[in-house]
Amino acid sequence: MTGHDGRQPEAPELVRPYVITKGRGLPDEDDLSLITLVTAAAGQQQRPARLSPEERSLLDLCSAGYLSVAEIAGHTHFPLGVVRILLASLMEGGHLMTRPPVARARLADREILEEVLNGLRAKFG
Numbered sequence: 001m002t003g004h005d006g007r008q009p010e011a012p013e014l015v016r017p018y019v020i021t022k023g024r025g026l027p028d029e030d031d032l033s034l035i036t037l038v039t040a041a042a043g044q045q046q047r048p049a050r051l052s053p054e055e056r057s058l059l060d061l062c063s064a065g066y067l068s069v070a071e072i073a074g075h076t077h078f079p080l081g082v083v084r085i086l087l088a089s090l091m092e093g094g095h096l097m098t099r100p101p102v103a104r105a106r107l108a109d110r111e112i113l114e115e116v117l118n119g120l121r122a123k124f125g
Contacts, residue, residue: 039066
C-alpha cells in the first residue's frame with residue numbers, strides 16, 4: 001500500500017536491545033556460557049502472563065528439551081547478549097533450568113591403548 005505521496009511506507013525500526021532487556025546487565029560468563037544447556041523447568045505447561053513476547057519465545061523454544069545458549073541465540077536470531085540476559089531473567093523467575101556442559105573425557109592411558117592394539121594384531125594379524 002502506498003502513502004498519499006506515492007512512496008512505500010518504511011519498515012518499522014528494529015527494537016533496541018536495551019528495550020528488550022529492560023536495561024538489565026549481562027550475567028556472569030560462568031552462569032551462562034555459550035555451551036551451558038538450558039531447558040524449561042518442570043511444571044511450566046502454563047505460561048505466566050507477565051513475560052515479554054521475547055521471553056515467551058525463549059521459553060517455548062526451551063520447552064522442547066536441552067539447548068545450548070548458542071543454539072538458542074541462533075534459533076531466535078537475537079543478539080547473544082540479549083539471549084543471555086533474557087535467559088538469566090527466566091532462570092531467576094524459576095521458569096528455566098540449566099545444566100553445566102558435559103565435562104571433557106579423561107585421556108586414555110597410552111599403555112592400555114598399545115596393549116589393546118597389540119592384542120588385536122595378535123588375534124587378527
